[in-house]
Amino acid sequence: MPVTGRDVNLALKDIRHNLGRFLLTCLGLSLLLGIVLAMVGIYRGLILESLGLVRAAGAQVWVVEGDTRGPFAEASRLPGDMRRVVAAQWGVAAAGGVSYQNVEAQHRGRTRRLLVVGAQIARPGEAPLVVEGRPIQRSRYEAVSDRAAGFALGEQIKLGRDTFTVVGLTEGLVASGGDPVLFITLRDAQKLQFDLTPAAARREAARTSGAAGTTDTVNAILVQLLPGVDAKRFAQDIARWKHLAALTQDEQETVLARSVIDRARRQIGLFTSLLLTVSTVIIGLIIYTMTIDKKKSIATLKLIGAPDRRIVGLIVQQALAMGTISFVAGAALINAGQGYFPRRVVLEPADAATLFGVVLVVCLLASALGVRTALKIDPASALAG
Amino acid sequence: MAELPIVEIRGISKHFGEGPARVDALRDVSLDVFPGTVVGLRGPSGSGKSTLLNVIGCILEPNSGSMRLNGELVYDGKWLRVDLRGLRLEKIGFIFQAHNLLPFLNAWENVAVARILAGASPAQAKSRALELLSYLGVERRKDAMPGELSGGEAQRIAIARALANDPRIVLADEPTAALDSQRAGAVMDLLRKVATERRTAVIVVTHDEKIFDRFDRIYSLRDGAMEAPHPQAA
Ligand SMILES: Nc1ncnc2c1ncn2[C@@H]1O[C@H](COP(=O)(O)OP(=O)(O)OP(=O)(O)O)[C@@H](O)[C@H]1O
Numbered sequence: 001m002p003v004t005g006r007d008v009n010l011a012l013k014d015i016r017h018n019l020g021r022f023l024l025t026c027l028g029l030s031l032l033l034g035i036v037l038a039m040v041g042i043y044r045g046l047i048l049e050s051l052g053l054v055r056a057a058g059a060q061v062w063v064v065e066g067d068t069r070g071p072f073a074e075a076s077r078l079p080g081d082m083r084r085v086v087a088a089q090w091g092v093a094a095a096g097g098v099s100y101q102n103v104e105a106q107h108r109g110r111t112r113r114l115l116v117v118g119a120q121i122a123r124p125g126e127a128p129l130v131v132e133g134r135p136i137q138r139s140r141y142e143a144v145s146d147r148a149a150g151f152a153l154g155e156q157i158k159l160g161r162d163t164f165t166v167v168g169l170t171e172g173l174v175a176s177g178g179d180p181v182l183f184i185t186l187r188d189a190q191k192l193q194f195d196l197t198p199a200a201a202r203r204e205a206a207r208t209s210g211a212a213g214t215t216d217t218v219n220a221i222l223v224q225l226l227p228g229v230d231a232k233r234f235a236q237d238i239a240r241w242k243h244l245a246a247l248t249q250d251e252q253e254t255v256l257a258r259s260v261i262d263r264a265r266r267q268i269g270l271f272t273s274l275l276l277t278v279s280t281v282i283i284g285l286i287i288y289t290m291t292i293d294k295k296k297s298i299a300t301l302k303l304i305g306a307p308d309r310r311i312v313g314l315i316v317q318q319a320l321a322m323g324t325i326s327f328v329a330g331a332a333l334i335n336a337g338q339g340y341f342p343r344r345v346v347l348e349p350a351d352a353a354t355l356f357g358v359v360l361v362v363c364l365l366a367s368a369l370g371v372r373t374a375l376k377i378d379p380a381s382a383l384a385g
Numbered sequence: 386m387a388e389l390p391i392v393e394i395r396g397i398s399k400h401f402g403e404g405p406a407r408v409d410a411l412r413d414v415s416l417d418v419f420p421g422t423v424v425g426l427r428g429p430s431g432s433g434k435s436t437l438l439n440v441i442g443c444i445l446e447p448n449s450g451s452m453r454l455n456g457e458l459v460y461d462g463k464w465l466r467v468d469l470r471g472l473r474l475e476k477i478g479f480i481f482q483a484h485n486l487l488p489f490l491n492a493w494e495n496v497a498v499a500r501i502l503a504g505a506s507p508a509q510a511k512s513r514a515l516e517l518l519s520y521l522g523v524e525r526r527k528d529a530m531p532g533e534l535s536g537g538e539a540q541r542i543a544i545a546r547a548l549a550n551d552p553r554i555v556l557a558d559e560p561t562a563a564l565d566s567q568r569a570g571a572v573m574d575l576l577r578k579v580a581t582e583r584r585t586a587v588i589v590v591t592h593d594e595k596i597f598d599r600f601d602r603i604y605s606l607r608d609g610a611m612e613a614p615h616p617q618a619a
């Protein structure tokens with residue numbers, strides 16, 4: 001980049017001459033770039049949050065309904081007694097049935113969406129790391145809630161026809177949609193499921209299965225293996241059972257990332273490219289007007305004998321300065337406002353660096369119009385009037 | 386005058402447009418300008434004065450003829466030198482009717498920038514700029530922005546910029562048009578001083594009859610053709 005010496009940098013001097021307009025543009029751009037950063041951060045937060053729930057389950061193998069990749073990416077329903085069958089397999093240290101259901105609960109006059117996890121006491125799938133209070137100990141009517149739900153310890157919550165007491169709190173456990181997680185026992189969860197099913201559907205279910213006890217279904221069976229047992233091999237063995245499928249923890253995380261996160265990635269990718277396009281247009285227009293305003297100066301510089309690379313440098317440096325200042329301001333803005341976002345924002349240095357690189361490329365693209373205009377300016381036009 | 390001319394023009398022609406719209410701005414113009422002289426170019430509006438100055442400044446390509454600057458044949462039916470901007474930077478200083486200072490640089494920076502473009506270090510360029518400003522008597526305005534300068538001050542800064550790289554040729558297109566007669570006289574005195582002290586060839590386009598007596602020679606253009614020169618009685 002040609003710079004005309006520290007004392008007389010034309011790009012910076014010209015910026016200083018039009019400082020107000022330049023900074024206003026930077027302010028607008030920094031908001032745009034801040035939004036881009038926030039979206040990328042929300043996306044990262046989304047991944048962390050949704051994987052968080054899957055990781056917190058503490059399983060090595062997820063046994064689900066045959067021919068599905070459940071329970072997050074696809075619906076999966078298994079008879080509850082399969083848990084005992086799985087637990088009896090060679091190599092299993094512990095197995096627990098779990099259910100997941102989205103529930104709306106009334107709390108202090110407001111409707112709250114929750115992901116209710118039904119899990120068995122002291123089995124895989126129960127609430128990990130209770131930060132306040134205690135884990136669920138009684139088989140009925142106790143709940144462990146995530147802090148994000150806003151429930152206090154000891155508070156009573158009505159779900160379906162039953163009332164639960166919050167006995168413990170977890171932190172940072174939300175569903176991929178952002179709903180806080182609430183743990184209850186599997187038995188309570190099955191009852192809740194039954195209560196919330198419309199009466200007609202309930203009769204239908206009872207008629208087709210033809211037997212009582214059909215409410216004992218789970219969405220997945222979480223398996224912890226004995227040390228030295230290969231999860232992949234174990235999953236393959238389970239999959240030989242026709243009505244069962246099994247995913248290792250790694251596979252489950254990949255499936256989740258693909259299905260749940262891909263959509264978010266596409267949406268966020270779309271908005272990000274839209275915002276970057278808008279930024280390009282704004283930078284391009286401002287750099288173009290700044291170039292038009294400098295027409296006479298540029299003609300004079302050419303007339304004196306400035307080579308084209310000086311002129312190009314002048315314009316490109318201004319575009320890069322605009323991008324850099326806006327990016328830094330935008331990043332500072334997001335950092336300062338991180339706590340005020342409704343979703344978790346995770347700013348990773350690598351993401352920020354990539355975006356900064358993209359912004360620099362955008363600046364180069366945006367300066368093309370100005371550069372083209374500047375190169376076409378006739379030095380003789382400096383003489384006129 | 387035993388010295389070789391710095392500007393040597395032979396049979397230069399320049400026309401704009403073709404067919405019925407064709408304007409012959411210069412017709413077979415020849416001209417010699419020697420070091421240390423101040424030469425005037427006069428003529429009615431549209432007679433081709435600016436066109437001639439632009440050709441000498443290597444800003445405008447003529448259609449035919451030849452031109453030698455400082456002994457170097459730069460045009461002979463076509464440009465013989467690729468780096469015309471480099472030539473301008475080193476050999477030619479321009480002074481405009483409107484001073485054309487860069488509005489975003491202060492007075493000394495406007496002078497220094499020409500020097501920096503020619504490859505000088507910023508410190509060197511600054512000291513040269515301050516030296517020129519004091520030579521032209523505007524040193525105390527060195528930190529002023531162009532918008533804060535009077536017309537006469539701005540024109541002197543512009544002259545300082547034209548002199549920044551010690552050019553062999555100074556081209557001025559109506560440099561006094563925006564000035565009152567007293568300041569116009571002062572500017573002409575400065576150009577005279579530059580010519581005498583630095584052996585520069587100074588070519589000034591002017592309408593201004595008040596300063597006609599300041600030139601060593603005056604050339605008159607009419608419809609793009611040169612009329613017989615008027616040697617000034619010294
Ligand atoms: N770029 C151009 N395109 C077309 N015609 C031009 C161009 N430049 C100059 N001319 C024409 O060439 C002729 C000479 O113009 P020039 O500018 O040299 O006149 P001048 O003597 O400087 O006039 P003035 O005293 O008004 O400045 C004029 O008829 C003008 O219209």
Ligand SMILES: [Mg+2]
Nearest residue numbers: 434435436558
């Ligand atoms: Mg003219």
